[in-house]
Amino acid sequence: MLKSIFTFFAFLAVASAVEHFYVQNNSTGLACIILDGDFQFNLVFNEANSTQKYTVTLNNTLEVDGDCNGVINNQSVQTLNIKFRPEGQSARYPKEWELNLVFGSSSNEAFKIVDYTLQTQRTDLVPFFGKFVRDEKAAGDVTATETNAYKCSTAKLGLVGGSTIDIKSANIIAFAQVNGTTFPTNQVYEVCYLDARTSDVVPIVVGACLAALVIVVLVGYLIGRARAKRQGYASV
Template sequence: MTKSLFLFFALLAVASAEHFYVTNNETGITCIILDGDFQFNLVFEDKNVTQKYTATINNTVEVDGNCQGVFNNQSVQTLNIKFNPEGQTARYPKEWELNIVFGASSNEAFKIVDYTLHTQKTELIPSFGTFEMDEKNPGDVTATETNAYKCSTAKLGLVGGASIDIKAANVIAFARLNGTTFPTNQIYEVCYLDARTSDVVPIVVGACLAALVIVVLVGYLIGRARAKRQGYASV
């Protein structure tokens, strides 16, 4: 029963993840795929008072992009998402928009080089504005060769202390895929945070095992010493 419930919630989590892609209309080749759950952590300054709000995507209105774009005189690929956030009502009907720009270099197959979030008022968020990429905290969404990027939570910093969290993120750009989903044999590069965590786990386990061995050894030596004092033959 427990396993069945776990499997149900795991499938529910996968099914609820947002799925976006950009396909070249002329060739039918997909160049960008982005899967994940978005959380927008917004910060507004009003009369020297800081207000913080959190928003998620309720439903997607429109997705488009360009597999052959230009940004700052370099070839890029773009993903543009228009969506309705949670808490939006008929009183505040305007959708939000997220624009993501992917670039490439000799060392990288792709990397997010720019992004902008345009927000509107909702019943839950009384302020609105445009949030741009924080160049000091742009995140590490990048991969090499033909690999994709994977992260439990990819963080994209925005100017003013705001940020975008992409949970259970799977991303690829500058790809040449015949479908709109990740291939079953796709190779992923893990983000720095997850890679660091995966290194820490075996170290902690190893330290615990070493401590256990020391405790057992000390216990054995103490028992042996007591046995000698009582005149028993040593084992």
């Protein structure tokens, strides 16, 4: 029994652990990008007239860098570059994978993911490799306003060809000036559309169930009272 309890809490510890990334401004020492989350890559390869699908997770981070003062097409951007080993990689296929995230800013948004690429390599689990780029038609809401951060149970980044990057338990901020490399304790978060919609549905469902319960109790009370009156008349 005791062993089972230890196993359960060990599982919770592993499940709650997320990857932590940040980029600091070399001039100020302040963090401009902070990202917490677990990465899952849902990859689709079209090879030899067939479609092959694989799901891979980030296993071991090798190198993290970025730029707080980048410029692309005359627009200010901030970048986060992650080199990592995927799940299932062995010495047989030693090349690392690379993920590049580009954040932009506008008058309406403090930050938003505006571009991303994923360079994969062959592994024991994935016999193909390639470069995956952002699908401009894919919906994405990784954005926040003012000094807020972004929060989502699963943030999806669409890739051309039907592949996706899932960032689970995502907490993200960019174009920030954080004194440290972690989110401040008083950080305000903007919840993603899917989670916000779910949070609205739950109280509605709970309220409807409570209302139905009240109606059932009221009807039961009225029926019981009517029966009691009939029994009283019969005894007389």
